[in-house]
Amino acid sequence: MDGFFWQMLTGEYAHLLVVGNVVGIATWLRRLSNRKCSQITTWQDAGLVSAHAFLVGRLVQLAVANFGSAAYFRRAFVDSGVLSSADAKSRIGNRSWSDWWSLWNPLPFSLRFPGSIKTVAYGWVGERLPHALQMDVYRHENCGEMPPVLLFIHGGGWLLGSKATIPSTLLHAVGRKGWLFCAIDYRKAPFVAFPDHLIDCKRAVAYLRSSARSLQADTSKIVVCGESAGGHLASLVAVTADDKTFQPGFENADCSVLACVDAYGTHDLTDRFGHYGRIDVAKKSRYYVEAVLMNTRLCVNRPAFERASPLYHVLQHTPSSVVPPFLCVHGIFDSVIPIEDTCEFFHALQRHRQVTGRVNAVPDVFVPLPQADHAFNCIRSPRTVAYNDAVGVFLDLVLAAHTKQHAVLLTTSKL
Template identity: 30%
Template sequence: MTIPVFFLGWPTGEAALVVAGASMIDAARRGLRGDFTGRRGRIALALTATAWATLAFVYVRGARSQDSFEGPLRDTLGDDYAAVAAQERRRRPHGVLRTSWTRRRYVPRSNVIRYGPHRQNVADVWRRSDLPRDGRAPVLLQVPGGAWAIGMRRPQAYPMMAELAERGWICVSMAYRVSPRNTWPAHIVDVKRALAWVKENIADYGGDPDFVAISGGSAGGHLTALAALTPNDPQWQPGFTDADTSVVAAVPIYGRYDWFTGEGSGRPEFLGILQRYIVKKRFADHRDVYLDASPITRVHPDAPPFFVLHGTDDSIIPVQEGREFVEALTTTSTNPVVYAEIPHAQHAFDFFGSPHGHFTATAVAHFLDWVKATRG
């Protein structure tokens, strides 16, 4: 039931005003046709109005959730974070419809690049057109989600990348080889290859190769965390073992951090998918592969600063997985680990230009600006 629950709850939770608006237009059409006359019609209209009120409540609840994003940053990073956040100029959310067009503003055709030898090794370079080519702007690599089987870079993370681009960042939104056509570890190899490309080429676009962060949601959150915790690992850098694939910070969002636990809600089914479509090896015979691919087993004291976000109502990846990963990181890493748990948020809560999407974008920008400020 997790899939239908997600697809029913996601648009109504994150695009409530759009859903309500479409319903109102349809109700007006039906009213002009006379569908609401008589007792049954009035009952139908009352039920429809109740649905509108519910959607309005959902929207307002999301619009009041900013402290769930900013509070953990303030509590963990303290006064340094507050000083960085205070310097921003406030921007309103773009909205669901406007967000879908933001790429056109920041990605001309010349900024669609190829970072590797495979057909899927393409990326969009997001930057403001007035950004100086010698400015050494901070850089974010954005890794898309999609259950390691979709990996579409468009239109994922548009609110966040638009926010960062406006602040003078350069964002590289990548695609990668996906399953079942491709087999693990092709996915993480491509992420590493994209990082290597960024380090070698981003200066041509005005970026700083010495300040590269990484982010991604869902499967992209898994790949983000794994890449950040395994810099320069030769097993996932075939043919480019000498390339620097380290990052200064990581922001995994509603990610999957455990590929080996078989107990719990949805866990047997998830392991079955990995064995059949992604890894294509039996867990019982190749347990080391699944352990190596699990970010929770790769935590270490020198992990970069992390900002982990997860929704409490995530029906695809239960919030407990985010909590366990953060606990492992916090007890091991010597760098800051910030965890934002978003009440009532479904999987992919940052996808649209909703309040959750806007608050994710500004909170991530605050965290990354803090990392930049504290690195000097």
């Protein structure tokens, strides 16, 4: 877990590192040619050249996988039946030459958000020292009069991060689609334990529902999105819409969402299938969840860990529960949360649909990404651009399905 950042950085900046190494090798060869003896004469030189060649080869492999990520997103959407091959090719990873050229710039592609940003208080918590829970509302210049809403829940291991911890590329991509982007703060460890994090997220949904006029948004159309710990909370928001025990004080509020975008979130805190065993930090992960998120031991209070696991709620197969469509994205080389965790959750979703007979107009989509580590989309890279395209396509499909369903209901009510 401690070294995942450097692995992610290497994978997402591999194309830039290749260029840097090629320039370095060329410079070294030029200096070597200026010597009296322009040959590699020592075993140290030979060893360095061999090691460098191996490094560059590995970086090239990572760069090729990064640039090829769009194909995996396309295949996932085609296999799920939501897009044709031609449609997927035109909508995911189809960039202009200027767009591709911009990927070679290691600096942020934009420091200015083309629209308005305001901060609102979506709730108050604390008995002795009440304080506001805040939400940043980003209204892109492409937003219409009453745009749909994407509620973003940041990651950070339920301990770190804030509403400002958002991938700027995702913010711009969603904004260009005409969606209102809302990023929230929520209470974190060590000051609270589960389910306070989830209650705050649901309180944000309830606030959006009741604030359509002040936000000038269509808050009947809310999609929740999260990454890592935020993906865990976003999944819980999506699968517990009918569980009012997570809505103390606002039980009558509608906290359902149209869909969920879950990027490398965790889904089974009990590790019932033993997938975390393949990661050498498995014990650290378990102890971390016990100490930071749950504030109790798994062996002491297993039911609490079950209730904090999105997988558990899906496995209940409650006939009355409505589970919205999911877009799940996870790197195969994730060194923090094993991809098998998301695989089990996605398979449980499919079984849930079969058992309950509740099939959504938009099917669930699961995208396993080769060579991708945890938090891969925090850096602008070809893989990140493809991810943003996929999220945009998924939002388009969800919105189109909701609009069609609403039109059918209006027609039926008039008959």
